Amino acid sequence: xxxxxxxxxxxxxxxxxxxxxxxxxxxxxxxxxxxxxxxxxxxxxxxxxxxxxxxxxxxxxxxxxxxxxxxxxxxxxxxxxxxxxxxxxxxxxxxxxxxxxxxxxxxxxxxxxxxxxxxxxxxxxxxxxxxxxxxxxxxxxxxxxxxxxxxxxxxxxxxxxxxxxxxxxxxxxxxxxxxxxxxxxxxxxxxxxxxxxxxxxxxxxxxxxxxxxxxxxxxxxxxxxxxxxxxxxxxxxxxxxxxxxxxxxxxxxxxxxxxxxxxxxxxxxxxxxxxxxxxxxxxxxxxxxxxxxxxxxxxxxxxxxxxxxxxxxxxxxxxxxxxxxxxxxxxxxxxxxxxxxxxxxxxxxxxxxxxxxxxxxxxxxxxxxxxxxxxxxxxxxxxxxxxxxxxxxxxxxxxxxxxxxxxxxxxxxxxxxxxxxxxxxxxxxxxxxxxxxxxxxxxxxxxxxxxxxxxxxxxxxxxxxxxxxxxxxxxxxxxxxxxxxxxxxxxxxxxxxxxxxxxxxxxxxxxxxxxxxxxxxxxxxxxxxxxxxxxxxxxxxxxxxxxxxxxxxxxxxxxxxxxxxxxxxxxxxxxxxxxxxxxxxxxxxxxxxxxxxxxxxxxxxxxxxxxxxxxxxxxxxxxxxxxxxxxxxxxxxxxxxxxxxxxxxxxxxxxxxxxxxxxxxxx
Amino acid sequence: xxxxxxxxxxxxxxxxxxxxxxxxxxxxxxxxxxxxxxxxxxxxxxxxxxxxxxxxxxxxxxxxxxxxxxxxxxxxxxxxxxxxxxxxxxxxxxxxxxxxxxxxxxxxxxxxxxxxxxxxxxxxxxxxxxxxxxxxxxxxxxx
Numbered sequence: 001x002x003x004x005x006x007x008x009x010x011x012x013x014x015x016x017x018x019x020x021x022x023x024x025x026x027x028x029x030x031x032x033x034x035x036x037x038x039x040x041x042x043x044x045x046x047x048x049x050x051x052x053x054x055x056x057x058x059x060x061x062x063x064x065x066x067x068x069x070x071x072x073x074x075x076x077x078x079x080x081x082x083x084x085x086x087x088x089x090x091x092x093x094x095x096x097x098x099x100x101x102x103x104x105x106x107x108x109x110x111x112x113x114x115x116x117x118x119x120x121x122x123x124x125x126x127x128x129x130x131x132x133x134x135x136x137x138x139x140x141x142x143x144x145x146x147x148x149x150x151x152x153x154x155x156x157x158x159x160x161x162x163x164x165x166x167x168x169x170x171x172x173x174x175x176x177x178x179x180x181x182x183x184x185x186x187x188x189x190x191x192x193x194x195x196x197x198x199x200x201x202x203x204x205x206x207x208x209x210x211x212x213x214x215x216x217x218x219x220x221x222x223x224x225x226x227x228x229x230x231x232x233x234x235x236x237x238x239x240x241x242x243x244x245x246x247x248x249x250x251x252x253x254x255x256x257x258x259x260x261x262x263x264x265x266x267x268x269x270x271x272x273x274x275x276x277x278x279x280x281x282x283x284x285x286x287x288x289x290x291x292x293x294x295x296x297x298x299x300x301x302x303x304x305x306x307x308x309x310x311x312x313x314x315x316x317x318x319x320x321x322x323x324x325x326x327x328x329x330x331x332x333x334x335x336x337x338x339x340x341x342x343x344x345x346x347x348x349x350x351x352x353x354x355x356x357x358x359x360x361x362x363x364x365x366x367x368x369x370x371x372x373x374x375x376x377x378x379x380x381x382x383x384x385x386x387x388x389x390x391x392x393x394x395x396x397x398x399x400x401x402x403x404x405x406x407x408x409x410x411x412x413x414x415x416x417x418x419x420x421x422x423x424x425x426x427x428x429x430x431x432x433x434x435x436x437x438x439x440x441x442x443x444x445x446x447x448x449x450x451x452x453x454x455x456x457x458x459x460x461x462x463x464x465x466x467x468x469x470x471x472x473x474x475x476x477x478x479x480x481x482x483x484x485x486x487x488x489x490x491x492x493x494x495x496x497x498x499x500x501x502x503x504x505x506x507x508x509x510x511x512x513x514x515x516x517x518x519x520x521x522x523x524x525x526x527x528x529x530x531x532x533x534x535x536x537x538x539x540x541x542x543x544x545x546x547x548x549x550x551x552x553x554x555x556x557x558x559x560x561x562x563x564x565x566x567x568x569x570x571x572x573x574x575x576x577x578x579x580x581x582x583x584x585x586x587x588x589x590x591x592x593x594x595x596x597x598x599x600x601x602x603x604x605x606x607x608x609x610x611x612x613x614x615x616x617x618x619x620x621x622x623x624x625x626x627x628x629x630x631x632x633x634x635x636x637x638x639x640x641x642x643x644x645x646x647x648x649x650x651x652x653x654x655x656x657x658x659x660x661x662x663x664x665x666x667x
Numbered sequence: 668x669x670x671x672x673x674x675x676x677x678x679x680x681x682x683x684x685x686x687x688x689x690x691x692x693x694x695x696x697x698x699x700x701x702x703x704x705x706x707x708x709x710x711x712x713x714x715x716x717x718x719x720x721x722x723x724x725x726x727x728x729x730x731x732x733x734x735x736x737x738x739x740x741x742x743x744x745x746x747x748x749x750x751x752x753x754x755x756x757x758x759x760x761x762x763x764x765x766x767x768x769x770x771x772x773x774x775x776x777x778x779x780x781x782x783x784x785x786x787x788x789x790x791x792x793x794x795x796x797x798x799x800x801x802x803x804x805x806x807x808x809x810x
Contacts, residue, residue, distance in 0.1 A: 241781075349672075372687065387699070388696060388697050388698060389695075389696045389698060389717065390694055391694040391715060393690075393693075393694045394691055394693075394694035397690045397694075398686055398687060398690055527734060529734065611734075612731070614731075620731055622734060
């Protein structure tokens, strides 16, 4: 065939088509809103399905180009290699800037399409055109960025025989297939609550948006939570320093929208029940979406030094403009309607709504502090010209007191009744405070540090709170209906899914806080140079170095230090086994990548890193061992939080929707 | 709003501001090159600094017994000796490559606590006769 369809051609055309469809969708949605004509809305809904199709074709074309090693496509030539294993090729679309924007845009079209299915149903005809128009506008931005500044399908005039390869750090662990996708699902998901908020403010319908928006936010929040935990795990397993969180700007970029979405999930409940906090809700939703754009701007523009370097380029300016646009639309509308949504009543701090607001304000403050710490280097550079970065100790200092307050509130909030407190509540609070005291004392008696003891106390305190609430409900129901407590528990868990789901999530958060306190306080590091065959006794471990190996693999070669580990005392319990700490050498990288091996056990984690080896004779290797308690439980906590979120979201039939509308929803 | 709430809010606000701005001031890490260090050597003593430069050719030595790694970081004009004891995999260092080390000055020697991992996907080697500004730009871009 003379003129065949190449992946580059197909992908490029599909991108332009997607851009045109998004512009048309925006125009039609605007017409539907201004002319109040449902036919335009129907057409816009159809366009959202078509733009989804175009985006999927474009993304598929990129996969096609990568899988067939088509190095005439610039993205493939720059970021892929014929030698990459299949799974690396499949995930290469989001290994660099242009492809990750394409993934982002494609997910955006999915969310827009899902929203279009609600239009005319739960999303009424006054709000639907505005919500869809907002989402089309977001789509226009992403497709325009690709078509005009970050084109994944640029043609390479003289295609090289092989590409430059994929960033080694990204192909060194299978988490690359999971974490970025979850993160984008979360980031993009926050565009829907923003669109709903814009629609509610524009159509002046301040109450009806909250039910479904809470649901959408929870979906995005669940993805973000999963993304943050998998990111921690990834960085723990791959970076070789034994930690999982370093307050790097890229990590901050993921936590800021998470904090703001969390704030919204709490105040939204008050609006659902009592119609209060409308202004806060509009603000939190706007800021949460703006924070996703802000994070992308930070990490893609090169304004902030980060260890996660993404190539800096012209996209930074585009994202900054988009960020300003999002903030201007959201906050501008909020300013316009602020006089109409003024609160009717006053909030008591010692009620459920008071605690929820206080919690949300803490989350908001936390987000503000993280933004400030992340941007502070820019301020210093503008003022004094010095290049600085804000160290992790700053964030730790601030987040510890904020975290303690949040954990306290997390226990109290759900126990407090709406409006006013009563005698029963005081008894519950007393029990929780006793648990806090006993837990802390127990920690101190065991010789643990003050911080860790407090963490144990707070864990006991939250556990007590959840126990009291569940037990009280079960007891009342079992007595009233004359059924067994077990049956009452099952029935309650089925009929009060939001309530029980939030207990599960809160339990996960309390567990995560406990594991963070333990692992940050009691991490120990040992290292030594061992001769082959030498045995090293340390920390209850007996470590023997076996002969070094060098292994050729298609995309890299590896120096491997096999070690045999036996535990000799309780301190080293669970460490037994044979491990291969390695240094991976990638041709596109001048220096090797240390790849640690991690052995998890129920208490301690054993982390083995190959630091250096005898490159001439292979007679010695320097091994570092990091022993950290309870890290395994941090991953369990993350899983519990995600499962709790799923439990809340799991559809329970048509009854659930009608119940959500009633004032006693989900208690 | 009731006065007692105002007082409470003010207390919380002041505590937060103290926590934030006090913390920011103490935890700034300066990012400098060897030439910049020698312009204001006093200023950078005994505080956390990130030093960027190139590992000088032939300066890298690792003692497997003491786990001590020594090398010299240069920006083409000035040089600073670095001592790092077992905090970063020595294998990750290469001669003539850009590095950013985090640590403190102890006298004329820089004691490194951490090598910043670079997630960069492209690396360009500096060329002969580059000015410190060019080297600095390169290091920042590779970071």
